[in-house]
Amino acid sequence: MMDALREISLAEGMVAPSQQPVVSFQQAFLDNIRRNGRLAELELIAQFKTAVFFHTGRLAFLFKDASLAPQLGKRKKLHFLPGKVHDRKVVERIFAKCSNRADK
Amino acid sequence: MNIGYYPGCALHGSSNDYEQSLRACLGVLDVQLQEVKDWICCGATAAHALNHKLSLALPARNLALAERDGLKQLFAPCPLCSMQLLKVQKAMAGNGLRTELSQIVEADLRGDGQIMNLIQIFQTVGLDKLKAAVKESLKSITAACYYGCLLTRPPDVVHFDDFEQPKSMEAVLAALGAKTVEWSYKTECCGAGMTMANEDTVLDLAHKILCNAAAHGANCVVVACPMCHVNLDMKQAAVEQRYGEKLGMAVYYLSDLVGLALGLSAEQLGINRHFVTKA
Numbered sequence: 567m568m569d570a571l572r573e574i575s576l577a578e579g580m581v582a583p584s585q586q587p588v589v590s591f592q593q594a595f596l597d598n599i600r601r602n603g604r605l606a607e608l609e610l611i612a613q614f615k616t617a618v619f620f621h622t623g624r625l626a627f628l629f630k631d632a633s634l635a636p637q638l639g640k641r642k643k644l645h646f647l648p649g650k651v652h653d654r655k656v657v658e659r660i661f662a663k664c665s666n667r668a669d670k
Numbered sequence: 671m672n673i674g675y676y677p678g679c680a681l682h683g684s685s686n687d688y689e690q691s692l693r694a695c696l697g698v699l700d701v702q703l704q705e706v707k708d709w710i711c712c713g714a715t716a717a718h719a720l721n722h723k724l725s726l727a728l729p730a731r732n733l734a735l736a737e738r739d740g741l742k743q744l745f746a747p748c749p750l751c752s753m754q755l756l757k758v759q760k761a762m763a764g765n766g767l768r769t770e771l772s773q774i775v776e777a778d779l780r781g782d783g784q785i786m787n788l789i790q791i792f793q794t795v796g797l798d799k800l801k802a803a804v805k806e807s808l809k810s811i812t813a814a815c816y817y818g819c820l821l822t823r824p825p826d827v828v829h830f831d832d833f834e835q836p837k838s839m840e841a842v843l844a845a846l847g848a849k850t851v852e853w854s855y856k857t858e859c860c861g862a863g864m865t866m867a868n869e870d871t872v873l874d875l876a877h878k879i880l881c882n883a884a885a886h887g888a889n890c891v892v893v894a895c896p897m898c899h900v901n902l903d904m905k906q907a908a909v910e911q912r913y914g915e916k917l918g919m920a921v922y923y924l925s926d927l928v929g930l931a932l933g934l935s936a937e938q939l940g941i942n943r944h945f946v947t948k949a
Contacts, residue, residue, distance in 0.1 A: 569719075569722060570722070572719060573720065573721070573722060576720060587867045587868065588864065588868055590867070591716075591863075591867035592715065592716035592719050592720050592867075593716075593720065595714065595716035596717060596720060596721070596724070599710070599711040599713065599716075599728070603710045603711065604679050604682065604709075604710060604711050605679035605680075605683060605714075607679075607683045607684055611866070614866060614867070631866070634904070637945070638684060641687070641943040641944075641945075642686070642943065643683075643684040643685075643686060643687070644684070645682075645683055645684075645686075648682065648683065649682055651709075651710050652708045653708055656731070656775075656776055657710055659776070660724070660728065660731060660774055660775060661724065663727070663774045664721055664723040664724040664727050664774065666720075666721050666724075
């Protein structure tokens with residue numbers, strides 16, 4: 567029931583301002599998968615930070631955690647060219663068939 | 671043993687140390703992983719939160735691909751991916767969703783394969799066989815086994831272990847000669863995918879988990895989930911900074927400790943790529 571209520575409240579635009587970053591993250595995540603088939607982490611971070619910046623105007627948020635990048639790079643955990651799905655068209659069609667108002 | 675393998679996005683991304691660890695460890699145990707061809711993301715928490723139908727369709731596509739590849743058993747080392755696959759199987763059982771999902775994912779679905787987590791892989795290998803293969807008994811390890819939310823929950827979906835007081839990871843570690851502690855946070859949430867979107871919550875939860883493990887005498891925390899590892903290992907420095915405490919709690923994947931006991935090195939397992947390292 568909570569899942570259904572959450573989906574309805576999102577579709578109606580009833581998101582508490584404090585929770586907007588969570589919704590922005592999840593929307594960016596789904597958009598990322600729709601286009602790539604699998605998650606492209608660096609692209610997601612850029613998408614998410616940009617979305618939060620436009621919602622809040624907090625410039626500092628764009629650079630938050632930037633110091634982690636070299637540490638992740640040192641540990642070979644950054645992937646600039648993540649693996650892509652061969653049949654990405656089918657992923658787009660799956661998204662189209664499941665489309666609702668909350669994930670946009 | 672040949673087994674289907676659904677790595678999920680995290681293991682091909684920033685949690686690639688987990689994949690390194692389990693591939694090295696399972697290689698020694700003669701478990702061959704056959705990766706599902708052209709697998710896609712399961713949708714993770716985002717699909718679950720925003721679009722129920724999509725949260726079924728994305729893992730359903732992966733189930734269909736695994737079935738196409740003739741994989742009767744499918745190992746999903748991420749508990750969220752694993753739970754999503756099991757959720758689809760449950761949703762397809764006994765109602766018309768099978769037909770609808772098959773149409774959406776453009777492939778026939780049966781939903782009769784066996785989905786397995788990392789602990790179940792070791793159980794299938796056999797704890798006696800594991801014990802017999804130990805080269806370096808882990809006597810110096812006193813572990814807090816951390817199951818997080820999804821290895822055992824929702825119980826009517828995953829049907830694995832006791833969902834409040836699980837013991838299966840402790841049994842694996844006992845076979846390796848390690849000690850484990852009784853503690854209070856083994857099935858609490860670490861904040862999972864909120865790492866970026868709600869860091870305050872993640873740091874608070876991670877602090878409670880790590881402190882409780884230490885208070886009960888653990889010298890490490892053991893996980894079988896990439897997100898739990900991120901929040902307890904990578905974010906540990908941020909936890910220490912926020913609370914002004916030095917924790918220094920090593921966080922291992924279960925396959926790390928199995929691999930060490932089997933004689934593999936920290937480098938072979940990717941332990942040297944963790945953020946918190948302990949001699």
